[in-house]
Amino acid sequence: MTFNIPMNLDQQLRQEITQAITALFGSSPDNLQIQPTNPEFEGSHTLVCFPVTKISRKGPEETARLIGEKLVAASALVSHFNVVKGFLNLSVADAAWLQVLNDLRKDAHFGIQPVTGREIMVEYSSPNTNKPLHLGHLRNNFLGYSVAEIMKALGYTTHKVQIINDRGIHICKSMTAWKLFGNGETPESAGIKGDHLVGKYYVEFDKNYKAQMRDLVAGGMSEADAEKQAPIMQQAIDMLRKWEAKDAETVQLWKMMNGWVYSGFNATYQRMGVDFEKLYYESETYLLGKDEVLKGVESGVFFRKDDGSVWVDLTADGLDQKVLLRSDGTSVYMTQDIGTAMLRFRDFPKIEGQVYTVGNEQEYHFKVLFLILGKLGYEWARKCYHLSYGMVDLPTGKMKSREGTVVDADDLMAEMVAEAKKQAMELGKIDDMSAAEVDQLAEMIGLGALKYFLLKVDPKKRMMFDPNESISLQGHTGPFIQYTHARIRALLRKAAERGLAPATQAALPALEKSEREVIVRLNQYAARVQEAARDYSPAVIANYAYELAKDYNQFYQTVSILSEADATKLSFRLMLSATVADVIRHSMSLLGIQVPERM
């Protein structure tokens, strides 16, 4: 499938610069460095001329001047230039900028050139089922969802999935404690969300476990022995054994409590605004990798030790040896992940790879996993990517469930929405809204603030979550950008009331500085989306949306729009505003953030 894609301004300019340099000096470097001009200088595009001096055999300033003169003479785009040291600052003609806006206005993809026929899978969330979601899961979910949306915007068919860690000792702990102390309590009888109720018994387990250990140690037992010997732990281990033996009563309890957790999770996911195409359950996949590992033993990829355990030797890759099957033949985490990966490529044969959104404490694990998949001969192993993100720290330090410093996802979302509502009411701009409309708006703003806060930071970096600062709705925040959108929409409504419509085709003799700057920013959007996808970084989009909103606000505050006497200018400014609103909405949607019509 081929498209007739019109060349965009950046590509055209690059081509013209290459031609100019070739005409002047006989040849041109392949990778010309063209960067946005610093705001302190005039122009929009800057050619860094130092690398060209090798070909020009002249000083950087003279090289820049010669190229600039050539471009002004030969290029329809470049209107004038200035040289600062070795930097050639180019000013693009206003007519060209107007063309950029006209093209953008007509393009449903805002200049993004979609690829087609490519598919990718994005895994995110993937919680344990023994406690509710917390702040760390929020970063995970928002990141994974956003990366999937960004890939989608580039034309990929994306499959959002998660692996639910529904089996193992952790859920057995909650089950044991519930059995011992629950008295048949249910989410309904307790009036508590299912995931929180199960989490309550996980905490209950831990409390009793600790008390028992203390007693045992006081009685002279070593700490290591006490950890294993504590009666309640014995009961949990017994529970796991029964589960693996498919004991009917245990399986029934397991199903019931996991069911509570799922309905709780679903409510949380819904409020978060994330979704999944398919859920994988560890209980259904944990045996799958075993066959592949055994096959690997036969083909010599893995080896068996005397005690029967199976290992992979990665010392040649600079890593260690890693166990894949225990001596009793059971699977470990790695084995399960091998099986899950294969299952997913079987379910979705057209995906070219998958993105695993998992915290950076598992970097070693994924390095090993991808190496193993490669050794097993799977081509797609090279296209698997660990979207590794940093921990979210609190001002008090690391979140620790044992110390009760975990920030609960449901609580946090509720607080953010409540704060948004409070501030909206105080401003008094929405007094005529119905209660339902106010709630809907508060939801949009509160979640927008939270998502933006977590997404604006480079995913790879560890970040600080200060509850007081994060709840702020001013400055470099989601609500700032939402506000800019709402204000434009209000402007357009008011214009429509007065019978004024945005131009469909902009035509002006010249642009105001602030107008040109907004168009220059709009022109960068497609490239920034590409960059975000390349780096798996929603932060790129988040920062772009902020820059665009800032540029627009400056324009908004500098020129008059509805009271502009010149009808051509007025309709052009409406068109520019409408385009900004559209790009804000689009870019924010890539972050999973909705924008309001008024606020």
Add this chain to the structure above:
RNA sequence: GGUCUCGUAGCUCAAUGGAUAGAGCAACUGCCUUCUAAGCAGUAGGUUGCUGGUUCGAGUCCAGCCGGGAUCACCA
């Protein structure tokens, strides 16, 4: 200890090897009788942890050191 990773304004964060390192918050000054002030303009705030090296050019690359963090389980 081995490996990986981070260290930028008081705080939280930006900066494809390029120009005098930028925003927001906090502090201080202005701007609502005119399109939404959740906004705009301005002041102040820096030896980019330290020392070398590579380069025309280093916050960015390399080496060493100092200081955080992660990881190195027949846990997940």
